[in-house]
Amino acid sequence: MLAKRIIPCLDVKNGRVVKGTNFEGLRDMADPVEMARFYNESGADELVFYDITASAEGRGLFTDILRQVASEIFIPLTVGGGIRTLDDFDRVLKCGADKVSVNSGAISDPSIIGAAAKKYGDQCVVLSMDVKRVGGQFRLFAKGGRVDTGIDAMEWAVKGVRDGAGEIVLNSIDTDGVKGGFDLEMLDELAARVDVPIIASGGAGNMEHFAELFTHPGIDAGLAASIFHTRQVDIKDLKRFLRERGVEMRI
Amino acid sequence: MIAIVDYGVGNLFSLSSSLKALGLETEITADAAKLRAADKIILPGVGAFGDAKAKLDATGLVPVLQEEAEKKPFLGICLGMQLLFDRSTEYGEHAGLGFVPGQVVDLRGDLEDKTLKVPHMGWNSLQIVKDDPIFKYFEDGEYVYYVHSFYAKDCLPSTLGTSQYGNVSVTGVVRHGRVYGTQFHPEKSGDAGLRLLRAFAEL
Numbered sequence: 126m127l128a129k130r131i132i133p134c135l136d137v138k139n140g141r142v143v144k145g146t147n148f149e150g151l152r153d154m155a156d157p158v159e160m161a162r163f164y165n166e167s168g169a170d171e172l173v174f175y176d177i178t179a180s181a182e183g184r185g186l187f188t189d190i191l192r193q194v195a196s197e198i199f200i201p202l203t204v205g206g207g208i209r210t211l212d213d214f215d216r217v218l219k220c221g222a223d224k225v226s227v228n229s230g231a232i233s234d235p236s237i238i239g240a241a242a243k244k245y246g247d248q249c250v251v252l253s254m255d256v257k258r259v260g261g262q263f264r265l266f267a268k269g270g271r272v273d274t275g276i277d278a279m280e281w282a283v284k285g286v287r288d289g290a291g292e293i294v295l296n297s298i299d300t301d302g303v304k305g306g307f308d309l310e311m312l313d314e315l316a317a318r319v320d321v322p323i324i325a326s327g328g329a330g331n332m333e334h335f336a337e338l339f340t341h342p343g344i345d346a347g348l349a350a351s352i353f354h355t356r357q358v359d360i361k362d363l364k365r366f367l368r369e370r371g372v373e374m375r376i
Numbered sequence: 377m378i379a380i381v382d383y384g385v386g387n388l389f390s391l392s393s394s395l396k397a398l399g400l401e402t403e404i405t406a407d408a409a410k411l412r413a414a415d416k417i418i419l420p421g422v423g424a425f426g427d428a429k430a431k432l433d434a435t436g437l438v439p440v441l442q443e444e445a446e447k448k449p450f451l452g453i454c455l456g457m458q459l460l461f462d463r464s465t466e467y468g469e470h471a472g473l474g475f476v477p478g479q480v481v482d483l484r485g486d487l488e489d490k491t492l493k494v495p496h497m498g499w500n501s502l503q504i505v506k507d508d509p510i511f512k513y514f515e516d517g518e519y520v521y522y523v524h525s526f527y528a529k530d531c532l533p534s535t536l537g538t539s540q541y542g543n544v545s546v547t548g549v550v551r552h553g554r555v556y557g558t559q560f561h562p563e564k565s566g567d568a569g570l571r572l573l574r575a576f577a578e579l
Contacts, residue, residue, distance in 0.1 A: 126540060127498040128519060165566070170499055196393040200566050201521060221389045223564065246423055248495050248523045291495065322493055345498065375499040375519035 128375040129339050129367070130170040130346035131360055132324060133353040135160060137206075138177045140186040142354065155354065161194040164353070167360040169200065170375055173226070173294075173348060176206030177269070188220050195221020205253055209234065214241050218249070226251035226294060229267045231285065232274055242289025251324075252290035254278055256311060257298035263311060270298045279318050286319045293319060294348065296326040304330025307338045307347065316343025324348050332358060332366045339372045378577065379414035381441070382406045383432045385455070386422035394563040394570060400577050408440045416448055416577065417441070421455030425466040425480065425526070428455055438473065445475055449579040450555045457550065457557030458528060466526050476552040478531025483524070489542045495525045500539040502548045502560070508536050509579055510549065510556060513571035520548065520560040520569060527559065554579075 135142045135157055142155050161172055172194070176187045184207070195202055204217040205226030214225050225245075231238050231252060242250045255270040256263050256278040263278040282293055295315050297308030307328045316323055322345040325338055329349035338347050352358045364374040378395055380388055382404045395402040403410060411417060419441070421428050432438060444450065452460045452475075461472045464480035472480070484494045499519040504511055522539065528547040537549035539560075550557045556576065562569035 126542075127496070127500050130498060195389060197397065199390065199394050199397070199563055199570060201564050218387050219389065221387075221393065223387075223390070248497060291497070320491075320493060322497060345493075375501075 126373055127345070128170070128373045129344075130324075131168075131335070131364060131374075132171045132173055132346050132348040133160075133164045133169050133360070134173040134175065134326070134348050134350045136175045136177050136350065137187055137190065139180075139183045140190060143177070157190050158193050158197075160354070161198050164360065165198045165200060168364055168376065169360055170346070171201040171203065172198070173203045173205070175226075176204070178206075188216065191217060191220040191222065203251055205251070209237065211237070211240055211244060214245060214249075218245065224249050224251050224292070226253040228253040228255065229269075232265070232267045232276070235284070235288070238285055238288040238290050242291070247289045247291035250290050251292045251294060252282065252285040253294040253296065254282065255296050255298055263314065266298060270296075270301075279314060282315055283318050286321050290321065292322045292324065294324040294326055297328060300328030301326075302351075303328060304352070306330065306334040309338070309341060312338075312344055313341060316341065322346065329358075332363050335363060336367055336370050336372070339367065377401045377403055377414050378416045378418060379411050380404045380418045380420060381411070381432075381437065383428075383435045383437070385428045385431055386420050388420055391418070391420055391453070391563045394573060395577075398570060398574050398577065406435055406437065408437060411437065411440055411444055414444075414448070416579070417444055417450045419450070419452040419456035419459065421453065421459060423455060425455065425458055425464040425472075426468060426470045429459060429470055429472065432459065441473070442475075445555050446553065448554060449576060450475070451576055452555070452557040453563070454524060454559060454561055457559055458526060460550070460555060460557050461528055461531065464526060475555045476531060476534050476550055476557060478528050478534065478547075478550075480526050480528050483527045483541070483544065483546070486529075486544050487542045492542045495523055496527075496541050496546060497523045499565075500541065500546070500560075502537045502539050504537050506536045508551060510536065510551070510572060510575050512575040512578070514568060514575065518568040520558075520562070520565040522546070522560045524559060528557075
């Protein structure tokens, strides 16, 4: 059977990996290529790169980094950040990305999901969503979690999958950076609504949180950044820990 | 030199990078003379069967591949492996290359547990069912990376390795004569995948 996936996420700004807490107060952490090598050797099942650079210069730097990572590391790479058009898909796929994640770009132009799925296949299109509880509703947020779109996140996910998204990254703003565990209530709700793989993001603070996550059958992968970047949790140890608890892991 | 057949299907960056990382000389080409001169040929592919087969037919290279596949080691990867079979039922009925006996069918139709997700995407362990030089550096049960919705069946005599997904034994590696195929992506299967590619290069 398929193994559950452990995915470190690298937020890259101007060529460096950064990770914020509740999306604010970014602090510099390390070199993305070095970190990708480290994670590859630690047994990461996949790597996610988010380009949070705004400038064109930073974008160029990012594609160089991506090309370098993709020429050395042979596990799946997902790339997101600033993806708005098919040209953006094309640009990162040519640099060695396997999957492309869209977030705000799909909110401003939802047709990008269908167009990309038709051109590159469903498996290539990852719908990434930042979601927060507002007035008893799971609400979709845009622009790195800063703007309330007023859209119901679960309906948005269902529509995205219908249009061709092959996987969903659900990032709970409510649990992100708090390290108190994944947002299981939100994840269960999503798992009940869609039948594509779900990657849980936001809230991992220790190994137990992953063990708890994978008792929820609809969840395929756990994504985290700072706990891996700071070596608070070692991926090799985590995978052994989970395997001992009966979770299928690639070791 | 290992030739990677260029027929406008899929992204060849990772495949060529992985072969380079193994220190192997490779060339992405649609040139019949280069395919004839190559020591080995790899047929990649992603996307839909009918579309890919039409593109491959349009290159005019099929008769060359047919001849060369009898003379030298040949490897189809993912959709490139599916194209090796007699036919596929993906969006209608399409004829394949017929290099390996068998057919390609919808995985969903054969899965009893309808809650299992399709595409079969992620890391699954590969069970060796028949030993072969391709497994020289590979251990039984190692994990490999799959992304596919259709799979090859009725090809048991050619099957070298399988991965279990629900009730279905997904055909993971096949061999018929000098023609090999992997349903998973060795170029995305970490170190285990690179070791399979190395063994292929040494055939």
